[in-house]
Amino acid sequence: MIPIDLTGKIALVTGVGDNESFAWFISKALQAAGAKIVLACHPRMVGIVDGILGREADRESRLLPDGKTEFKPEKIFACDASYDTMEDVPETVRTDRRYAKYSEYSIQGTVDAVGKEFGGIDILIHSIAFSREITKSLIETSRKAYYEAMGISSYSLVSLIRAAAPYMANRPGGASVVGLTYVAGDRVVPHYGGGMGTCKAALQMDAKQLAWFVGDRNIRVNLISAGPYASRAARAINKDFDKLIEHAASHSPLRRPIGPEEVANSTLYLCSPLASAVTGQILFVDCGYNVMGT
Numbered sequence: 001m002i003p004i005d006l007t008g009k010i011a012l013v014t015g016v017g018d019n020e021s022f023a024w025f026i027s028k029a030l031q032a033a034g035a036k037i038v039l040a041c042h043p044r045m046v047g048i049v050d051g052i053l054g055r056e057a058d059r060e061s062r063l064l065p066d067g068k069t070e071f072k073p074e075k076i077f078a079c080d081a082s083y084d085t086m087e088d089v090p091e092t093v094r095t096d097r098r099y100a101k102y103s104e105y106s107i108q109g110t111v112d113a114v115g116k117e118f119g120g121i122d123i124l125i126h127s128i129a130f131s132r133e134i135t136k137s138l139i140e141t142s143r144k145a146y147y148e149a150m151g152i153s154s155y156s157l158v159s160l161i162r163a164a165a166p167y168m169a170n171r172p173g174g175a176s177v178v179g180l181t182y183v184a185g186d187r188v189v190p191h192y193g194g195g196m197g198t199c200k201a202a203l204q205m206d207a208k209q210l211a212w213f214v215g216d217r218n219i220r221v222n223l224i225s226a227g228p229y230a231s232r233a234a235r236a237i238n239k240d241f242d243k244l245i246e247h248a249a250s251h252s253p254l255r256r257p258i259g260p261e262e263v264a265n266s267t268l269y270l271c272s273p274l275a276s277a278v279t280g281q282i283l284f285v286d287c288g289y290n291v292m293g294t
């Protein structure tokens with residue numbers, strides 16, 4: 001037997017917004033393999049995630065694959081991936097009551113706090129995407145929304161890795177960054193609006209470049225291109241999102257939709273010693289949909 005043992009590894013996971021997020025399932029899989037999980041959630045989502053972690057009604061969603069142990073992160077930090085440092089935060093956001101309770105929620109400040117408190121970072125998960133005009137097709141998308149989507153959904157990977165690299169450098173067995181992308185970064189998916197297709201294309205090229213820039217410190221950078229799945233963000237794309245999932249399922253070699261646990265398990269592989277020579281790659285976890293011509 002070859003077990004995946006991440007005992008003692010520190011995993012910083014972004015993008016948990018609720019118990020349907022890909023990042024939620026990824027966090028559970030990493031904890032099940034022994035890693036300690038530190039969450040960096042959007043400041044507006046911290047309370048929601050905290051509630052899910054404590055409520056009896058949500059207990060089942062916290063269970064790890066053994067059916068007994070519950071998911072429990074070491075700590076939750078507030079982090080808005082729009083801001084590299086607190087100097088970037090505009091006054092209107094600073095004074096917003098949902099932000100005002102935190103003195104630090106920039107990428108650099110959050111990563112520094114995690115790196116110092118936990119003595120380093122072995123695993124970094126980027127599971128963030130946002131476009132305020134997601135329901136508009138690319139041709140209708142405003143410049144402002146396009147730039148904002150690129151900043152939050154793509155540049156944030158560059159910023160997170162720049163901040164985390166000193167804490168991830170030359171860890172025992174190496175360190176691993178995994179991000180989430182979608183087939184719309186390679187091919188035209190008309191309903192995937194608000195500039196998000198472009199964001200994913202940028203994310204994919206950036207992941208390959210970043211693999212080079214941090215590879216000399218034994219930090220690997222890979223992406224998972226997930227098939228469609230009805231998370232909160234995905235449901236915002238289109239009210240008929242279920243039909244899109246059905247279409248992808250019936251046109252995939254495996255003739256079924258993906259499950260979020262399958263994305264989590266592939267993430268686990270990419271973070272494990274089994275993938276020690278894998279970097280700069282995009283792993284499709286989509287029941288094979290991307291190979292089809294229809």
Ligand SMILES: NC(=O)c1ccc[n+]([C@@H]2O[C@H](COP(=O)([O-])OP(=O)(O)OC[C@H]3O[C@@H](n4cnc5c(N)ncnc54)[C@H](O)[C@@H]3O)[C@@H](O)[C@H]2O)c1
Nearest residue numbers: 015016017021022080081128129130180228229231233234
């Ligand atoms: N669901 C799908 O069909 C699908 C398919 C392929 C790829 N993906 C990708 O998976 C990743 C996770 O999406 P999901 O489907 O789990 O949805 P989700 O809504 O659960 O996750 C998106 C997360 O991004 C966070 N976020 C948005 N703006 C942020 C900001 N400024 N700062 C910090 N966090 C911010 C949200 O709080 C949320 O937790 C995204 O990159 C998405 O593009 C999703």
